[in-house]
Amino acid sequence: MKTKIVSLITTILMVAILLTSCGEKSKQDATEVKEDIIELNKDLTRGAIDTAEEIKIAVTQEWDKFKASSEKAIEKTGEEIKKLREKISKDNKKEYERLTQKLDELEQRHMVLKDKLVVRTEKFKNNRIEFNEKAKNREKEFEREFDHDMKTLNQALKDLFKDNVNN
Incomplete structure (x- = not known):
């Protein structure tokens, strides 16, 4: 009986030691996992900041190129x-009025495009544009629309006197 009690006590002590050591190991593992997660979150945050900064640089560089070419196009269209206007002033009164009205409409479209470019430039200057993957797409869409509107305006200017020939 004494041997049974001694072996029972020994078994209980061994189980207790095992449980205690396993608990410490689990706590240590949990602490290491928490530290790894914290470090991973820091890395992800740094990566996101770096990516956003890269996107900002890329979008800004593309915008500067687009802005420069667009300003030249707007200036050329203004000229x-x-x-x-000078050419129209030489037409007879009836044609002068009709062509002036059409040219006024086209000049208004020209001013709208010019204002669009100024507003967008101000947003870039004041960092009111959120720089992320969507920003790249939004800028490309703006550039496509702006280019389309400029081409349409320039074509309308070229076609201004074509209507005059048909009448």
Whole structure:
């Protein structure tokens, strides 16, 4: 009986030691996992910041190129409008009024495009644009629309006197 009690006590002590050591190991593992998660979150945050910064640089560089070419196109269109005004002034009164009205409409479209570019430039200057993957797509869409509107305006300016020939 004494041997049974001694072996029972020994078994209980061994189980207790095992449980205690396993508990410590689990706590240590849990602490290491928490530290790994914290470090991973820091890395992800740094990565997100770096990515956002890269996107901002890329979008800003593309915008600067687009803005420069668009400003040249707007300036060229403005000069074209002035030349057309001079040419229209030489037409008879009826044609002068009709062409002036059409040219006024086209000049208004020209001013709207010019204002669009100024507003967008201000957003870039004041960092009111959120720089992420969607920003790249939004900028590309803006550029496509702007280019389309400029091409349409330039075509309308070229076609201004075509209507005159048909009448």
